[in-house]
Amino acid sequence: GNSVTQMEGPVTLSEEAFLTINCTYTATGYPSLFWYVQYPGEGLQLLLKATKADDKGSNKGFEATYRKETTSFHLEKGSVQVSDSAVYFCALKSGGSNYKLTFGKGTLLTVNP
């Protein structure tokens, strides 16, 4: 079956630090990969996605590259801000089930000024 393994949190960084949140997956077929973000008190929002190998998704300074050889989709940002403090979820949909998202457990990021 499908599964997503995310880096355990919480992660605490100072403003302008570099961020990496690791995500690896197991899936049938050729999955699409997603990062969702949940800001305090809000619902899940799509941050970025990639639909095939070597695709890079990017948004709001965040990037993630779909690496088929290592089954990974690590989230990176060069310089985090206090406003990036949130819970980040890695997720996938596989070709065998085009509608069912499988999520990781989430990683809490706190950015201090």
Next chain:
Amino acid sequence: GAGVSQSPRYKVTKRGQDVALRCDPISGHVSLYWYRQALGQGPEFLTYFNYEAQQDKSGLPNDRFSAERPEGSISTLTIQRTEQRDSAMYRCASSLSGSLVVTDTQYFGPGTRLTVL
């Protein structure tokens, strides 16, 4: 435009009571999904509708859980005879194309926090 809305945002109930959770998807979205999220975990799939048809209910934990979307828009997730283990955040999402396109984006509502005492 308006996003996915859910009501109530918070629900506290006593064990054994029935609860109904409502989801109002984005206008024009064909597909609707329910997920359940325990504390410290990611959301887990419960069920999926394409228009009014329930295409997949494999994630519903047992027969106390049911969902409907009678007119292809608003959906209700009902839990009968609630138990403490049902306490969780229940999230609804909607999307434009559903199973037709694997890249179809799901837009989530704010969730309903259910607490069963």
